[in-house]
Amino acid sequence: MPESLDSWFKREIIVHEAPLTRFLRRLCPATEDIPDLRQETYARVYEAARKARPASAKAFMYGTARHVVVDRIRRRRVITIDTVRDLDALPDLVDDVTPERQAAAGQELRVLAWAFDALPPKCREVVWLRRVDRLTQREVASELGIAEKTVENHLAKGMKRLAELLLGNRQGDAPDTMQHPNENSHGQHQTD
Amino acid sequence: MDSTRQTEDTAAHWLARRELEDWTVDDQAQLDVWLDAAILNRVAFLRLETAWEQTRRLPALAPGAGRRSVPPRDGWNVSPFFERRQGEALPAARFRQPLTWAAALLPAALLAGWYLWPGDRTFETPIGATASIPLQDGSNVTLNTASRIRIALDDRERRIELRSGEAFFDVAKDPTRPFIVEAGARRIVAVGTKFSVRRDGSAVSVIVTEGAVRFDADDAGLLEAGAVAQTRGDEVAVVSKTVREAEEALSWRTGYLTFDETALGEVVAEFNRYTPRPIRIGSARLEDLRITGRFRATNTDAFIRVVEQGFRVEVEAGEKEIILR
Numbered sequence: 001m002p003e004s005l006d007s008w009f010k011r012e013i014i015v016h017e018a019p020l021t022r023f024l025r026r027l028c029p030a031t032e033d034i035p036d037l038r039q040e041t042y043a044r045v046y047e048a049a050r051k052a053r054p055a056s057a058k059a060f061m062y063g064t065a066r067h068v069v070v071d072r073i074r075r076r077r078v079i080t081i082d083t084v085r086d087l088d089a090l091p092d093l094v095d096d097v098t099p100e101r102q103a104a105a106g107q108e109l110r111v112l113a114w115a116f117d118a119l120p121p122k123c124r125e126v127v128w129l130r131r132v133d134r135l136t137q138r139e140v141a142s143e144l145g146i147a148e149k150t151v152e153n154h155l156a157k158g159m160k161r162l163a164e165l166l167l168g169n170r171q172g173d174a175p176d177t178m179q180h181p182n183e184n185s186h187g188q189h190q191t192d
Numbered sequence: 193m194d195s196t197r198q199t200e201d202t203a204a205h206w207l208a209r210r211e212l213e214d215w216t217v218d219d220q221a222q223l224d225v226w227l228d229a230a231i232l233n234r235v236a237f238l239r240l241e242t243a244w245e246q247t248r249r250l251p252a253l254a255p256g257a258g259r260r261s262v263p264p265r266d267g268w269n270v271s272p273f274f275e276r277r278q279g280e281a282l283p284a285a286r287f288r289q290p291l292t293w294a295a296a297l298l299p300a301a302l303l304a305g306w307y308l309w310p311g312d313r314t315f316e317t318p319i320g321a322t323a324s325i326p327l328q329d330g331s332n333v334t335l336n337t338a339s340r341i342r343i344a345l346d347d348r349e350r351r352i353e354l355r356s357g358e359a360f361f362d363v364a365k366d367p368t369r370p371f372i373v374e375a376g377a378r379r380i381v382a383v384g385t386k387f388s389v390r391r392d393g394s395a396v397s398v399i400v401t402e403g404a405v406r407f408d409a410d411d412a413g414l415l416e417a418g419a420v421a422q423t424r425g426d427e428v429a430v431v432s433k434t435v436r437e438a439e440e441a442l443s444w445r446t447g448y449l450t451f452d453e454t455a456l457g458e459v460v461a462e463f464n465r466y467t468p469r470p471i472r473i474g475s476a477r478l479e480d481l482r483i484t485g486r487f488r489a490t491n492t493d494a495f496i497r498v499v500e501q502g503f504r505v506e507v508e509a510g511e512k513e514i515i516l517r
Contacts, residue, residue, distance in 0.1 A: 006234075006238055009235070009238055010238055010241070010242045010245075014238060014239050014242045015242070017239070029447065029488070033196070035196050035197075035200075036196045039196050039199070039232055039235060039236060040232075042235035042239070043231040043232045043235050046231050046234065046235050047231050108246075108249070109249060109252060109253060112246065112247065112249055112250065112253065113253050116247070116250065116253075117265045117266060124262065124265075125262045127247065127250075128250070128262040128263075129260065129262065130211065130212065131247055131248075131250050131251075132250050132251045133260055135260070136212070137212040137213060140212075143260060151212065152205065152208045152209060152212055153208075155208040155211065155212060156201070156204035156205045156207070156208040157204070159204045159207055159208060159240050159243070159244055160200060160201075160204045160240065162243045162244065162246075162247060163239055163240050163242070163243035163244075165243075166243045166246050166247075167239065167242065167243050
C-alpha cells in the first residue's frame with residue numbers, strides 16, 4: 001500500500017539523512033551536488049522498496065548511495081585508480097559512518113528551538129503563527145501585514161530550511177558537536 | 193543539478209499550500225498527480241513532510257506564550273542549550289546553501305543568522321579536526337587542527353588571540369572596529385580581508401588571500417593579497433606569491449594538503465599536525481625526496497601508501513609512530 005510505504009520511507013530512510021549526507025560527502029569530497037546525489041539515492045531506495053522492502057533499510061540505503069556515486073563517476077569518466085580502490089573498500093567503511101547518537105530527552109526540543117531560531121525573521125513568524133497559533137493563511141497575512149501569497153512563499157521557504165536543519169542535523173548532530181574531517185577518511189591522491 | 197532544487201521548491205509549495213489552504217479532494221488529486229509523476233517528486237515531498245512533522249512539538253517550547261505573539265529568539269526554556277563548555281564549537285549547520293566545494297568540505301559549515309555571543313570565548317580543536325566559528329560581526333574563523341583561540345569582541349575592537357595552531361579569518365568590513373589578531377608577540381590588523389595566521393611556538397606566519405593586513409603595525413608593513421610573511425627570530429620575511437599559490441597553502445580549509453615539489457621532511461611535518469601517531473623519517477636519504485600532490489590531511493595512510501609504492505620506502509608502522517626507512 002502506497003501510504004504505508006511512504007511512512008516506512010520516512011521512518012527508516014529519511015531520518016538517516018545526516019549520516020547519509022556525511023557518507024556521500026566522504027565518497028565525493030569535491031562535489032557540490034550532495035543534495036542531488038542524496039535525492040537520487042532516495043529515489044532509488046523508494047523505487048526498490050516498492051517491489052520489496054529491504055530487510056536492513058539503512059545498509060540498503062548506503063549500498064544504493066554507493067551505486068549512485070559509482071554510476072556518476074563512470075558517466076563523468078573521472079575515475080582514478082585511487083577512487084576505484086576507495087570505492088571497493090566502501091562496504092568496510094559503512095560501519096563507522098556514525099549513525100545518529102542517542103538523543104538525550106531534551107535534545108530533540110533543543111534542536112528544534114535551534115533550527116526554528118535559525119529561520120529568517122518572516123519565515124519564523126509565519127511558521128509560528130501557523131504551526132502553534134493555528135492561524136489561517138488570511139489571518140497570518142493580516143497579522144503580519146503581508147499578502148496571502150507571500151505567506152505561502154515564506155512557509156515554503158521555512159519548510160525547506162527546516163528540512164535542511166532538522167534532518168541534516170538529526171539527533172544532536174547540531175547544536176554542540178563539531179565534525180571532524182577524519183570522517184572523510186578515505187584517501188584521494190591527485191597529482192595534477 | 194538545478195532540477196533537484198526546483199523539485200524541492202515545488203514540493204515545498206505543495207506542502208505549504210496543503211498546510212495553509214482549505215484542502216479539497218481536488219487539491220489532493222492534483223498533488224497525487226504530481227507525486228506520481230516522478231519518484232524524485234515523491235521523495236522530495238516526503239523529505240519536507242518528515243521535517244515539518246517534527247515541528248509539531250514547537251508549542252512545547254513556549255507553553256505559556258500568548259496567542260499571536262512569536263517568542264523572541266533564544267527565549268526558550270530548554271536549559272543547557274548554550275552552556276557550552278569552553279572549546280566546543282558553535283552549532284554547525286548546513287544552512288547557507290550555495291556551497292562551494294570547498295565550503296562543502298568544511299567540517300563545520302556556516303550558519304546564517306547564528307552568531308557568537310558578544311564577550312569572551314575560547315575555542316579549541318583536537319588533533320585532526322577543524323571547526324568553523326561564525327562571529328557576531330559577520331566574520332568567520334576557521335580553526336585548523338590542534339588550535340586554540342580566544343575571541344573577544346566589543347564596541348571598539350575585535351580582538352583574537354591565537355594561542356596555538358592556525359586559523360583562517362574571513363573578516364567582515366567594519367572600519368570602526370579594527371580586527372586584531374595576536375599571535376604571541378605579533379599583531380596582525382585587518383579591516384575586511386581574508387588571511388590566515390599560524391603559530392608554531394614563537395614563530396608566526398601570515399598568508400593573505402584577499403585585501404590587505406598590517407603585520408605588527410609598524411615593521412613589516414602592509415601585506416597584500418598573495419603575501420606570505422614568516423617571522424624568523426625578530427625578522428619578518430615576506431614573499432609575494434600569486435593569490436592562487438597562497439590559497440593552495442591554505443587548502444587545509446577544505447580538508448586537503450597540497451604540495452608542490454615539497455621536501456618529504458616538510459610534508460611529514462605537515463601531516464604530523466593532524467595525527468596523534470606521528471610519522472618519522474628514519475633514513476637520511478629520504479630527506480631530499482620531493483612530493484607533489486594533494487592529500488586528505490587526516491588520511492595519513494593514503495599518503496604513506498603513495499610514498500611506499502612510489503619511492504620504495506620501507507614502512508614500519510608502530511603503535512605510537514610510523515617510521516619511514
